[in-house]
Amino acid sequence: MTETASSARRFPQVATVSPGMVPIPRGLRWPHLIAIALTVSGFSVPWNLHAQTPKPTEYEVEAAYLSNFGRFVEWPAKASSGTDPFYVCVLGQDPFGPLLDAALKGESIGAAPMAVKRIAGPEDAAGCRILFVSTSKDSQLNAVLTALRTSNILTVADMPGFTRRGGMIQFVLEGNRVRFEINLAAAQRAGLTLSSELLKVAVAIRRAP
Amino acid sequence: MLKVRNYSIRQKLTWMNMLVSGAALLLACTAFAAYELTDFRQTLVQALSIQAQIVGANSASALLFNDPESARTTLSALRAAPNIVAAGIYTPAGNAFATYSRDRGGVVSPRLEMPAGLLQAYQFSSDELVLVRAIEFQGKRIGTVGIRSDLRELTDRLLRYAGIVVAVLLVSLLAAFVFSTIFQKATARPIAQLAETARIVSREKKYSIRAPATPNADEIAELIDAFNEMLEQIQERDTALQAARDELELRVVRRTAQLEAVNRELESFTYSVAHDLRAPLRHIQGFADALIEDGADRLDGAARGYLNRIVESTRRMDQLISDLLGLAHVGRQELRIQPVSLSALVQDVIRDMTHDTEGRNIEWRIGGLPVVEGDPGLIKQVFYNLLSNAVKYTRPRDPAVVEAGQMAVGGERILFIRDNGVGFNMKYAHKLFGVFERLHRREDFEGTGVGLATVQRIVHKHGGRIWAEAEIDRGATFYFTLPDPGQTQGKL
Numbered sequence: 001m002t003e004t005a006s007s008a009r010r011f012p013q014v015a016t017v018s019p020g021m022v023p024i025p026r027g028l029r030w031p032h033l034i035a036i037a038l039t040v041s042g043f044s045v046p047w048n049l050h051a052q053t054p055k056p057t058e059y060e061v062e063a064a065y066l067s068n069f070g071r072f073v074e075w076p077a078k079a080s081s082g083t084d085p086f087y088v089c090v091l092g093q094d095p096f097g098p099l100l101d102a103a104l105k106g107e108s109i110g111a112a113p114m115a116v117k118r119i120a121g122p123e124d125a126a127g128c129r130i131l132f133v134s135t136s137k138d139s140q141l142n143a144v145l146t147a148l149r150t151s152n153i154l155t156v157a158d159m160p161g162f163t164r165r166g167g168m169i170q171f172v173l174e175g176n177r178v179r180f181e182i183n184l185a186a187a188q189r190a191g192l193t194l195s196s197e198l199l200k201v202a203v204a205i206r207r208a209p
Numbered sequence: 210m211l212k213v214r215n216y217s218i219r220q221k222l223t224w225m226n227m228l229v230s231g232a233a234l235l236l237a238c239t240a241f242a243a244y245e246l247t248d249f250r251q252t253l254v255q256a257l258s259i260q261a262q263i264v265g266a267n268s269a270s271a272l273l274f275n276d277p278e279s280a281r282t283t284l285s286a287l288r289a290a291p292n293i294v295a296a297g298i299y300t301p302a303g304n305a306f307a308t309y310s311r312d313r314g315g316v317v318s319p320r321l322e323m324p325a326g327l328l329q330a331y332q333f334s335s336d337e338l339v340l341v342r343a344i345e346f347q348g349k350r351i352g353t354v355g356i357r358s359d360l361r362e363l364t365d366r367l368l369r370y371a372g373i374v375v376a377v378l379l380v381s382l383l384a385a386f387v388f389s390t391i392f393q394k395a396t397a398r399p400i401a402q403l404a405e406t407a408r409i410v411s412r413e414k415k416y417s418i419r420a421p422a423t424p425n426a427d428e429i430a431e432l433i434d435a436f437n438e439m440l441e442q443i444q445e446r447d448t449a450l451q452a453a454r455d456e457l458e459l460r461v462v463r464r465t466a467q468l469e470a471v472n473r474e475l476e477s478f479t480y481s482v483a484h485d486l487r488a489p490l491r492h493i494q495g496f497a498d499a500l501i502e503d504g505a506d507r508l509d510g511a512a513r514g515y516l517n518r519i520v521e522s523t524r525r526m527d528q529l530i531s532d533l534l535g536l537a538h539v540g541r542q543e544l545r546i547q548p549v550s551l552s553a554l555v556q557d558v559i560r561d562m563t564h565d566t567e568g569r570n571i572e573w574r575i576g577g578l579p580v581v582e583g584d585p586g587l588i589k590q591v592f593y594n595l596l597s598n599a600v601k602y603t604r605p606r607d608p609a610v611v612e613a614g615q616m617a618v619g620g621e622r623i624l625f626i627r628d629n630g631v632g633f634n635m636k637y638a639h640k641l642f643g644v645f646e647r648l649h650r651r652e653d654f655e656g657t658g659v660g661l662a663t664v665q666r667i668v669h670k671h672g673g674r675i676w677a678e679a680e681i682d683r684g685a686t687f688y689f690t691l692p693d694p695g696q697t698q699g700k701l
Binding site for chain 1 (some may be wrong): 274
């Protein structure tokens, strides 16, 4: 990551100004409102991928998405426990390398700080909120998914047919853009509520099991 | 600039009313409109802000998951607001993520930069309101929304307010005008009528007119009453004046008649007396002379002495009668006015007096004398009397100096005759010109006491003045004035 990225962990103080009461200083014109963009280095937060230059790689994007999925999903009350870490687990061969750790660094969902956990099998998935199933587990997918069926864990993968086989979110490439499909039924079965905002940006939604 | 001060009172009042109500209304309406418009601007800003917030909230996932279409769809909902010209969702780097434009091919800024510390900012330009707001999602800034709105609503409102203001103004001006007209009956009309009355009175001098009263009880009514009272007083005064004048006329006529009668009486009295006195006097003189001639040898010295005294007295009396006659004559005579050269006249007089000045050492100092206007005979008599007086009363002097001349005092021409004779006591100056008045003893200087009275009468008849100054033993000066040529114009 660049220097700007590391210093970017400090988010700028956002003034809570009531709407409408903040005038732009004289002399500013549309389209060039004040250019202090570089101080706006807070924007180069990794989880907001648009601040990044150069163009992010596929797994960078997926890591960013993973860090954001949690914001659009509601877990049942019993699953959440205040300040316990919000784990994003990777099952199987980790394709992210340091990318996922970088994406989750300093992030939190609500009060729960995000962290990466790498697990070998679904039995270690306790405490995971989101589970990324590596392609290496393709052959055992059914078993994995069955084991996790009622475990309130959001399953994500980028292997083809993931959602068809019961996975909840499957990354797909559209052109050179990373999109995703959603299996709503699977999520609902796991007790998860997906925000319509998330469904809005999904490329496809399976509603039937 | 219209000469407002030349307007009638009625017009002034009307204008004043209209101006006052117009100004007050205009101020009020403008204040209200201004406030309303300012308020409305804030309302616009608030509306845009809310729209930006809604758009922002609904575009969070689109931004986070790189779905411009979703963002575009969200933006396109802004089509419901016809005032929104364009809008855009921008990445934190300021690049356009999704845009919306009301008109096909409308321009939306491709890049947007917003100051770090602000959540929202807006700016009014001449025809647009631009608002930008940061999109915050779960405490983090993930992008910016920018919306451009036209000010059509504002302009519409402005025009509507202007229309209402104009309408209200027109109506109220009309009302002010109408009310003015109604009220001018109580205010301007009485004044106008008063002015008209005053004008008529002044022009035609008819003081019998009165200004019409008004039913009001204000200062105007007081003015009208006072005016009428003044006219009343003027009328009374005029009548009194006329009566007094008439009476005076009457008195003057009567007095003149009286005076004329008295004058005539007096003059004829003097004349007849003098004449009647003369006759016996001639007798006395004649017989006295006869006595002297025929009976001189029969009379003794004393008797002759007595006879001489009688003759002397009769001569004196004769002289007196002549002088009196002369005096009366002066009074009765009509003046023959003509220019008279005094220098020539004085020389004549001196020549006439040669007999009396024989053997005397008299120094005549005759200065420049003017031409005057008057009766030559009478004026000659004046100089004769005065000069012979001077000669007489300088008898003790050697040389006797007799001066005659003129001087200018205070713009007037004064003639004078001065001598270095015995003079007189100024204490008795007031008696100088009285008939039979003599300030010297008969033994010292002979005279009848009529000469100066005659001179005074003549001078007064010419409209002049005469007076004298003297010092005992130092001489006397007689001053008098006579009219310049052209002054009398036959008025004497």
